[in-house]
Amino acid sequence: MYTHLQLRDSTRPPVTLTTLARMKEEGERIACLTCYDASFAVLVDEADADVVLVGDSLGMVIQGHDTTVPVTMDHVVYHCRAVARGLNRPFLMADLPFMSYPSKEQALANSVRLMQEGGAKMVKLESGAGQAQIVEFLASHDIAVCAHLGLKPQSVHKSGGFRVQGREGDAGERMLRDAQQLEAAGADMLLLECIPTDLGRMITAAAHVPVIGIGAGPHTDGQILVLYDVLDITTGRKPRFVRNFMVDAGTNLQALKNFVAAVKKQEYPATEHSF
Numbered sequence: 542m543y544t545h546l547q548l549r550d551s552t553r554p555p556v557t558l559t560t561l562a563r564m565k566e567e568g569e570r571i572a573c574l575t576c577y578d579a580s581f582a583v584l585v586d587e588a589d590a591d592v593v594l595v596g597d598s599l600g601m602v603i604q605g606h607d608t609t610v611p612v613t614m615d616h617v618v619y620h621c622r623a624v625a626r627g628l629n630r631p632f633l634m635a636d637l638p639f640m641s642y643p644s645k646e647q648a649l650a651n652s653v654r655l656m657q658e659g660g661a662k663m664v665k666l667e668s669g670a671g672q673a674q675i676v677e678f679l680a681s682h683d684i685a686v687c688a689h690l691g692l693k694p695q696s697v698h699k700s701g702g703f704r705v706q707g708r709e710g711d712a713g714e715r716m717l718r719d720a721q722q723l724e725a726a727g728a729d730m731l732l733l734e735c736i737p738t739d740l741g742r743m744i745t746a747a748a749h750v751p752v753i754g755i756g757a758g759p760h761t762d763g764q765i766l767v768l769y770d771v772l773d774i775t776t777g778r779k780p781r782f783v784r785n786f787m788v789d790a791g792t793n794l795q796a797l798k799n800f801v802a803a804v805k806k807q808e809y810p811a812t813e814h815s816f
């Protein structure tokens with residue numbers, strides 16, 4: 542799939558963890574989008590997104606559920622395989638869905654499925670300190686891992702809903718500690734969802750790996766949005782951090798290019814998208 546692009550003279554070599562580490566070091570923002578099928582994957586690639594996530598948000602935007610909880614491994618593998626067929630340059634990451642990583646062994650077996658059957662290069666799991674051993678186990682098997690902190694949609698029934706995290710009491714300090722513990726365990730990337738801007742800035746400054754934000758303010762190393770939010774396909778009430786990039790775009794491809802440009806120029810997210 543990527544083989545022809547591994548050539549040294551390629552003008553668009555595939556993004557790797559090395560590329561992303563360099564971008565963090567040089568202060569170039571990392572533009573990430575979710576994607577669920579091959580046709581959109583071709584557009585996301587052409588728009589020059591750096592990272593693509595086959596997110597379990599597919600349960601909501603593709604399957605019509607209220608949460609990501611009903612999403613299974615088979616669902617993510619199916620969509621990941623389709624997305625992988627459409628991609629050349631972006632680094633492909635896939636979500637380990639709800640209850641696919643209750644033990645180290647299950648996390649490993651399911652990560653292998655995402656990589657071997659789905660074509661993913663990195664797996665993402667919703668994490669706190671409780672998942673550090675799982676991250677360590679995956680890392681010890683040379684699996685690239687992204688640890689997702691802050692609002693964890695797989696936990697909404699336990700946490701009480703889709704709400705900004707890290708605001709009350711010492712929750713922010715605990716999240717910072719968790720992030721550091723997960724990085725020490727071997728996480729290659731952190732993803733922060735729906736947290737205050739200052740906390741996003743602190744965790745990013747403390748991290749040696751790239752930190753991607755969604756509703757985590759403008760100071761993270763990169764930004765991710767759900768594709769259907771960028772393209773204004775999602776109906777109903779939108780989260781504060783969403784910006785409709787179809788405005789003034791004309792085509793889906795132009796909207797995606799506008800998203801990537803806004804992230805690179807640090808025009809998105811603005812204060813009105815942050816907490």
Ligand code: KIV
Pocket residue numbers: 575594595596597598599636732734755765767
């Ligand atoms: O599933 C998903 O799309 C995600 C993003 C919201 C980051 O995890």
